[in-house]
Amino acid sequence: MKVTFHEPFTEKLNCREWELEIKTRIPVKRLLEIMAEQHPYFNTIRDEFIEIYPYGGMLLLNKRNIARIDDYIDNTDSVEVIPPIMGG
Amino acid sequence: MWGYTGKILRVDLSTGEMNTDTLPEKTLRDYIGGSGVGTRILMDEAGADVDPFGPDNLLIFMTGPLTGTAVPTSGRHEVVAKSPLTGGFGEGDAGGTWGTALKKAGFDGIVIKGISPKPAYLLIDDGSFSLQDASLIWGQDTYETEKYFKAKYGSYLETSCIGVAGENLVKLASILHNGKDARAVGRGGLGAVMGSKRLKAIVAGGRQDIPVFAPLEIKKSIVALAPTIVKNTKAMKDFGTAGTVIGCEKIGDLPIRNWRDGSWTGAKEISGQKMTSTILSGRYFCKSCIIGCGREVKFDNGRYRADGAGPEYETLGMLGGSCMVEDLEAIAYANELCNRYGLDTISVGSVIAMAMELYENGLINEQDTGGIALDWGNAEAMLELIRQIAEGTGIGKLLGNGVRYVANEIGGKAAEYAIHVKGLEVPAHDPRAYNSMGLGYATSNRGACHLQGDSYITEKVVVIPEIGIMKPLDRFRTDNHGKIQADLQNIMCLMDSLKICKFIFFGGVNLTNILDWYKYVTGLDIELQEFLLIGERIFNLKRLYNNMCGITKKDDTLPERLLKQPRPDGGAAGNLPPLESMLEEYYSARGWDENGRPAQETLMRLGLE
Numbered sequence: 001m002k003v004t005f006h007e008p009f010t011e012k013l014n015c016r017e018w019e020l021e022i023k024t025r026i027p028v029k030r031l032l033e034i035m036a037e038q039h040p041y042f043n044t045i046r047d048e049f050i051e052i053y054p055y056g057g058m059l060l061l062n063k064r065n066i067a068r069i070d071d072y073i074d075n076t077d078s079v080e081v082i083p084p085i086m087g088g
Numbered sequence: 089m090w091g092y093t094g095k096i097l098r099v100d101l102s103t104g105e106m107n108t109d110t111l112p113e114k115t116l117r118d119y120i121g122g123s124g125v126g127t128r129i130l131m132d133e134a135g136a137d138v139d140p141f142g143p144d145n146l147l148i149f150m151t152g153p154l155t156g157t158a159v160p161t162s163g164r165h166e167v168v169a170k171s172p173l174t175g176g177f178g179e180g181d182a183g184g185t186w187g188t189a190l191k192k193a194g195f196d197g198i199v200i201k202g203i204s205p206k207p208a209y210l211l212i213d214d215g216s217f218s219l220q221d222a223s224l225i226w227g228q229d230t231y232e233t234e235k236y237f238k239a240k241y242g243s244y245l246e247t248s249c250i251g252v253a254g255e256n257l258v259k260l261a262s263i264l265h266n267g268k269d270a271r272a273v274g275r276g277g278l279g280a281v282m283g284s285k286r287l288k289a290i291v292a293g294g295r296q297d298i299p300v301f302a303p304l305e306i307k308k309s310i311v312a313l314a315p316t317i318v319k320n321t322k323a324m325k326d327f328g329t330a331g332t333v334i335g336c337e338k339i340g341d342l343p344i345r346n347w348r349d350g351s352w353t354g355a356k357e358i359s360g361q362k363m364t365s366t367i368l369s370g371r372y373f374c375k376s377c378i379i380g381c382g383r384e385v386k387f388d389n390g391r392y393r394a395d396g397a398g399p400e401y402e403t404l405g406m407l408g409g410s411c412m413v414e415d416l417e418a419i420a421y422a423n424e425l426c427n428r429y430g431l432d433t434i435s436v437g438s439v440i441a442m443a444m445e446l447y448e449n450g451l452i453n454e455q456d457t458g459g460i461a462l463d464w465g466n467a468e469a470m471l472e473l474i475r476q477i478a479e480g481t482g483i484g485k486l487l488g489n490g491v492r493y494v495a496n497e498i499g500g501k502a503a504e505y506a507i508h509v510k511g512l513e514v515p516a517h518d519p520r521a522y523n524s525m526g527l528g529y530a531t532s533n534r535g536a537c538h539l540q541g542d543s544y545i546t547e548k549v550v551v552i553p554e555i556g557i558m559k560p561l562d563r564f565r566t567d568n569h570g571k572i573q574a575d576l577q578n579i580m581c582l583m584d585s586l587k588i589c590k591f592i593f594f595g596g597v598n599l600t601n602i603l604d605w606y607k608y609v610t611g612l613d614i615e616l617q618e619f620l621l622i623g624e625r626i627f628n629l630k631r632l633y634n635n636m637c638g639i640t641k642k643d644d645t646l647p648e649r650l651l652k653q654p655r656p657d658g659g660a661a662g663n664l665p666p667l668e669s670m671l672e673e674y675y676s677a678r679g680w681d682e683n684g685r686p687a688q689e690t691l692m693r694l695g696l697e
Contacts, residue, residue: 007334008361048322054549055320055594060338063659066548068560082338083361085548086321086594087381088329088401088516 003035003079009057012041025074028059028067058082089116090301091153091609097195097217099210101285102143102202104219111196117612118695121152121196123179123584124626126168129199130177131629136636140172140277141257141284143202149190149248149290150197152587156188156298156375158306159605160317160597161589163188163375166273172284173259173277173435173490174511174535176637177630180263180278181539181584183374183382184271186292189246193294204286213245214294222288226255229428231396234267237291249289251430253478254279258488260435260477268396269372269382270427276512276534277490279430301611309604317378317595324381324594325371329401330360336405339563340660341521343410345464346441347507347514347649350658354414358404362416368398379591385420392421399423399433405516406437411444411470418467422474429478438513439487440473442494445505451498458482507647510535510639519650519665522547522563526651526665527573527674530644533630541577542590552579554599554616566666570673578623585626625694628678628686632696641684644671 003018010016020034032050036042042049048056059067060080073079095108111125119125126148138144147169154162165187171178190198194215207222225236234247246266253261261279265271273279300306323331336342337355344352356362363383372382383398394417399407403423413419426433446452447462454461460469460483476484486494491513495506507514512535519526528541538544546552547563555575561568579599583590586606603619606612634643645651646667654662675682679690691697 006338007356007359052320056323058335060659064564066339066560066563080338082335083327083331084323085332085335085339086324087591088332
């Protein structure tokens with residue numbers, strides 16, 4: 001699964017993209033946990049990135065849909081990590 | 089009644105006559121305050137036939153029962169008038185501290201008619217009131233005006249004022265509050281209505297208590313809810329509404345090149361994240377706010393400078409994305425110019441983007457612009473146009489009338505570049521990225537406005553269980569729009585009447601919490617259904633006003649570009665809002681006839697017959 005990062009995540013991670021091997025369909029929440037396991041940055045912002053998702057960051061699936069925490073995804077999905085979209 | 093001072097101030101600027109009045113309890117129960125009561129007064133006392141710049145148009149400043157209480161985000165007030173930009177219903181909502189100051193001065197609102205023979209300001213100091221000569225400050229910008237009054241009267245009086253744009257009757261003029269913190273009643277040209285009355289400012293403050301029915305219950309509720317509000321809105325505090333620029337560009341929401349393009353690499357250059365790491369100097373909290381989305385910026389790079397409110401998402405979308413300007417400091421300077429002149433950054437951004445497209449396609453040339461090369465992304469050109477719009481000079485004299493007027497004057501293909509609904513320029517959220525916003529814009533009573541239905545919040549993060557939204561909705565769905573949009577518009581009418589910020593929903597606060605606050609403040613014991621009915625009544629009253637202005641179904645539409653031309657790439661590529669079917673659902677849910685007029689049984693049900 002291709003995970004693409006946008007600012008400010010690119011800067012924090014010092015990379016633009018990950019390739020993750022997801023064996024089965026998983027809920028979005030599980031993907032967020034995998035990301036926290038993969039990189040200490042996501043672990044340090046766990047409270048705002050996972051516990052109150054999507055208030056600390058959002059996943060955009062296949063360039064269209066804002067992922068909900070209980071949506072299921074698999075290896076064929078593309079994921080973009082963007083800052084939260086709230087007011088404005 | 090609890091939650092109200094019980095008094096409004098009536099001012100006739102033509103005669104100088106002023107008196108206090110009370111509003112009937114039934115009016116307060118049926119319309120709450122703010123937007124609702126203001127609309128009722130406009131309808132009853134001005135009617136729809138008034139010339140927006142004539143003496144009979146009313147300029148109504150109204151607080152709500154929550155204004156000035158401890159309820160989070162309640163430091164707000166509403167201004168209502170017939171709009172000179174749209175020719176229909178006009179209103180605007182502002183945060184800051186002025187609404188609270190007016191209430192502490194002893195008034196729930198002010199109803200202003202007439203035209204002053206010379207520039208004047210209204211002074212309301214702890215229950216006393218007078219009209220004063222404003223000749224000395226006529227011509228001053230809003231920051232200097234506020235500074236002048238702070239020096240003259242002390243810091244506990246707050247200033248609502250117009251800048252040069254309002255004085256010059258520019259139809260994109262706004263009313264500003266809190267000096268360089270710049271909280272604006274931005275849309276629909278209400279600053280020009282104030283200018284037409286030669287009213288420079290209203291300076292208000294006092295030390296009167298605001299009576300609240302159950303202060304301990306409010307405190308308990310705040311203690312319970314505040315930690316979640318603060319936690320959920322941390323990103324808004326960290327990056328402001330500007331923090332959404334990058335995400336909005338990714339999902340295909342940000343306007344780009346006057347709504348023509350689908351994606352833009354410049355977004356990250358003008359984002360809230362970039363602002364935080366460069367020019368941000370502080371964060372601004374409106375009265376009673378615990379979110380703190382306001383930005384303060386300070387810089388001087390020799391070319392551009394700013395010291396005060398920083399640009400919000402809307403400003404960045406319209407002056408940045410839509411004009412293709414990717415210089416954050418230039419936009420922050422443009423924002424400060426608009427605030428000082430008293431101009432709506434949304435409409436100004438839209439009309440400048442339109443001018444750039446007219447220039448690109450040869451419908452205007454350098455002879456028309458006075459030698460300015462209106463190329464996309466030309467920040468200097470944008471800044472010069474802002475000056476000209478405010479001062480009514482050069483091509484700015486034309487542009488200051490808004491995009492609909494410009495299209496009519498130029499003719500031909502110019503109409504394709506005029507992105508508005510009912511004469512109000514579309515704000516920086518694309519209805520091709522959220523279908524529901526297409527319906528919301530088409531039916532919003534003040535013209536294209538993202539806040540009158542605010543439906544996209546339910547397609548991002550917000551749930552509202554009380555109206556059946558248990559989880560965020562699909563932004564591209566093609567059905568199930570009518571009732572949801574109507575319900576949300578009714579709820580937003582409640583918010584604008586209670587006077588509470590809509591951002592509170594991002595904090596996880598639900599409608600029941602808000603109803604509880606209304607009950608704790610007023611002591612009125614009403615059920616949710618009755619509460620929602622009040623919102624529905626207010627929305628329909630605004631619609632009736634617009635019907636009387638000649639606005640009907642034919643006006644419930646979207647500009648051709650947003651209705652028929654999909655974004656070519658990016659996160660909303662290929663999508664178009666199915667407006668016709670959404671409207672059909674909506675009229676049915678509203679109980680309106682085929683011409684977009686509330687049916688007789690609807691009016692009777694709402695007590696509006």
